[in-house]
Amino acid sequence: MPTASFLSALTGLFAQPAAENPTVAMVEAAYRDLGLDARCLTCEVPPASLGDAVRGARAMGWLGFNCSLPHKVAVIEHLDEVAESARLIGAVNCVAIRDGRLVGENTDGQRFLAAVQQVMDVHGARVTLLGAGGAARAIAIELGLAGAAGITIVNRGEERGRALAGDVGTVTPAAASYLPWRGPLAAPAGTDILVNATSIGLFPDPAVPAVDFDTVAAETLVADVIPNPPRTGFLAQAAARGCHTLDGLGMLVNQGVIGIRHWTGREANPDVMYAALAEVLR
Template sequence: MIPPQKQMTGMLGHPVAENPIDRMFDAVYAHHGLCWQFWKNDIASAADLALAVRALVPLGYRGMAITVPYKVAVMPLLDTVDDDVRAIGAANYLTIEAGRLIGHNNDGKGVVKAIEKLAPLAGRRVVMLGAGGAGRAMAVEMAWAGAAHLTLITRRQEQGQEVADTVTRASGVPAVWQAWEGEVTVPAGTTLLMNATHLGCAPELEPVPVRWDSVDPACVVVDVITNPRITPFLATARSRGCPVVDGVEMLVQLAMQIFEQWTGVTPEEAVFQRAVAEALGE
């Protein structure tokens, strides 16, 4: 008997090679007996992004994740977006319904769930390094979850200030921009420090230039990088006694939400955790 045609899902971004998301989704599809598949697609330019997005409907895709650097650039290419995308100004996944591309954003929801498995966000003073498409979603969602204050540290003032303004406009929580110049001195009173850049990703494993003597050992330290699970940034934080949250945990939390949105099946977290651990060779 010829099996039914696979339902296609995937990711658009650049680079995508080191991301374990395809191994995770394919394992979970198989666990639930779904004839679905997940493809990572390395898209070299914004022009190619437009071509790829236009092809999703005729190719029969059911859903698509969007990763760096296209979470903002993809928005004009969509038919509509949900309220989260309107508030945040970026989309990290699409559903495809009746030939229409619908943008959603759960980057921040994933990070909030991952952090709150370790510690509550309410009242925290957050410092975020970087403020791209994922960072802006995380900043807004952390504010919605009760963070008391956010500092966005970026090299480009226009980007950082725009995200700070978005946070305050969407949540009412005060947010400010700080210039990233050389080694970052973390402001006094910071209780959560997040790396939202690509520094530390395999295979380069670049260090994040932070003055660790300015980081309180009680400060929760978070990294969005998914490969490796424990980046140089988190390894240093852990060696100084800081509680840490890794990017793999965030990926699992947001992937479960996307899986359920695409398939209508309630996922089992243990299956996601096991699949991503195997993908990373753990």
């Protein structure tokens, strides 16, 4: 019986076929380590068939599934319940099927928060967030709910950036503002956490987000959500500045741990998942 699956209409973050997909390898390694008789499958689902796919998952006894773009918003209408943070984010990427009920979660922000909390307390932190897309929204709202004092949204598109800042300031206690991104960004004074939540630098693109690292303090925690490559040019520049860095590969592992927890109630071993990723990405 498949414990969890991935409903996707788009190619994921990696170029490998399903048999070599890092996420599948990572999750199945965790299942084996936990002694679970379970599989992780990838399923291509066109938007028009999403409802049928969700009903089929429940009918076939799955314990849950992840869903990627473009299903993260559309899937909500097919669920019985949506967790509070996912409701505020307005998107679901992880569904657990509990006693026949479909419960939607958003682990994009949860995985980021888990990574940050391993190295610092986010309560009272001042965050500068690059991007205003779905990942940025999930991260901003989770950080705001966790007690971040201020979140600055940096985006080239003003309308989208202001909209996200307004939403974060409305649904969380954090003070939120928009900062235009025109040319290399001078990091706002007092930034505790600097996050690249854009796709700039995603394999095979070697580009680096336009940030003037001379304005980034060495004590700033710098994170990149991109898992491939794990060591992006953005993080390399931050490390050269002396900053502590968090990579997207660690966040991907966190997402797997959180998803398995939602689906099975079990705690996966992150070391096992890292080893599986290293084998596929070597």
